[in-house]
Amino acid sequence: MPQQVTVTEHIILHQNMVPKATGQFTRLFNEIVLSAKIISRQVNKAGLVDVLGFTGDTNVQGEEVKKLDEYANRILIHRLARSGVLCAMASEENADIIEIPHGLPQGGYIIIFDPLDGSSNIDVNVNIGTIFSIYRRVSPSSEPLMTSDVLQPGVEQVAAGYILYGSSTMLVFTTGTGVHGFTLDPGVGEFLLSHPNIRIPEQGKIYSVNEGYSQYWDEPTREVVNYFKSSENNHKKPYSARYIGSLVADFHRNLLYGGIFLYPADLRDPKKPAGKLRLLCEANPMAMLVEQAGGMAIDGHKRILEIDPDHLHQRVPLFIGSRDDVKKVQQIYAKYNSPGL
Ligand code: AHM
Numbered sequence: 001m002p003q004q005v006t007v008t009e010h011i012i013l014h015q016n017m018v019p020k021a022t023g024q025f026t027r028l029f030n031e032i033v034l035s036a037k038i039i040s041r042q043v044n045k046a047g048l049v050d051v052l053g054f055t056g057d058t059n060v061q062g063e064e065v066k067k068l069d070e071y072a073n074r075i076l077i078h079r080l081a082r083s084g085v086l087c088a089m090a091s092e093e094n095a096d097i098i099e100i101p102h103g104l105p106q107g108g109y110i111i112i113f114d115p116l117d118g119s120s121n122i123d124v125n126v127n128i129g130t131i132f133s134i135y136r137r138v139s140p141s142s143e144p145l146m147t148s149d150v151l152q153p154g155v156e157q158v159a160a161g162y163i164l165y166g167s168s169t170m171l172v173f174t175t176g177t178g179v180h181g182f183t184l185d186p187g188v189g190e191f192l193l194s195h196p197n198i199r200i201p202e203q204g205k206i207y208s209v210n211e212g213y214s215q216y217w218d219e220p221t222r223e224v225v226n227y228f229k230s231s232e233n234n235h236k237k238p239y240s241a242r243y244i245g246s247l248v249a250d251f252h253r254n255l256l257y258g259g260i261f262l263y264p265a266d267l268r269d270p271k272k273p274a275g276k277l278r279l280l281c282e283a284n285p286m287a288m289l290v291e292q293a294g295g296m297a298i299d300g301h302k303r304i305l306e307i308d309p310d311h312l313h314q315r316v317p318l319f320i321g322s323r324d325d326v327k328k329v330q331q332i333y334a335k336y337n338s339p340g341l
């Protein structure tokens with residue numbers, strides 16, 4: 001029988017290697033894993049809305065059918081609040097920091113998540129994902145939680161990862177010792193280690209950007225994308241364009257095949273002066289993952305992980321992927337010597 005390591009075994013093994021580990025992180029991770037399985041089951045049934053009831057309807061079991069992103073958010077908040085190891089949560093779907101309800105035990109961790117990313121793909125059976133980012137509380141637990149406990153730069157993350165709901169459901173995460181991927185075996189209901197120690201190729205052959213917005217890009221961004229499309233680049237032929245419009249799916253493909261994902265600033269769109277993606281729940285966790293896999297993530301100039309956040313839903317331009325491809329973007333932006341952000 002082939003060796004089959006479950007995600008729980010993997011986490012416990014690593015916990016045993018850390019002196020004085022208390023098991024708090026393992027408890028938190030178990031709740032993430034369980035939430036992932038519950039959301040995955042619901043995502044797999046998404047095409048059956050006609051049978052089970054439309055959003056807003058009451059289904060055959062007499063339950064109200066929720067939109068999938070609201071459902072995922074509710075599951076995560078409910079499960080994670082009960083882990084007993086968190087002092088706060090933040091979600092892309094909630095305007096403010098989510099406190100742990102009175103009466104439930106608390107601990108020293110903070111989790112920030114995007115419950116179901118790729119909203120434009122939810123209703124059409126195209127890949128979507130959950131993204132999470134974990135920090136340790138900085139202020140003393142005897143005092144009220146500070147906003148600065150939640151607004152930490154990405155370098156302070158103790159773990160980050162995503163769940164990809166695709167042709168299989170995958171959990172990919174890092175605790176700072178490499179990136180590991182687990183695939184859900186629906187037969188046994190367990191995530192099994194399928195992609196140990198993922199390394200992103202140093203140079204890719206794929207670029208991923210919403211080129212429909214190219215008329216709104218600044219000069220350096222146009223030059224960057226032209227570079228990837230030209231046969232004069234390091235690859236000596238044009239890169240292939242691949243854009244799903246689900247960050248988790250685009251990122252995951254590029255992580256395994258090599259390549260770069262770009263969501264630049266949109267200077268002429270007043271709604272997107274810093275792009276669309278959110279620093280805390282999207283860019284930081286992906287940046288930790290890519291760096292742990294040997295890649296890079298920048299905002300055009302500097303490392304995503306070193307940005308000091310000033311608000312919960314702050315947006316940031318994102319260039320993320322294979323090291324040489326991201327370095328090239330950095331060189332081009334530097335040449336223009338303009339912040340462009
Ligand atoms: P969402 O959080 O509303 O789902 O938006 C984030 C998504 C990302 O998954 C994806 O990379 C991006 O939006 C696509 O945006 P666009 O349609 O502007 O290209």
Ligand code: MG
Pocket residue numbers: 092114116117118282
């Ligand atoms: Mg999102």
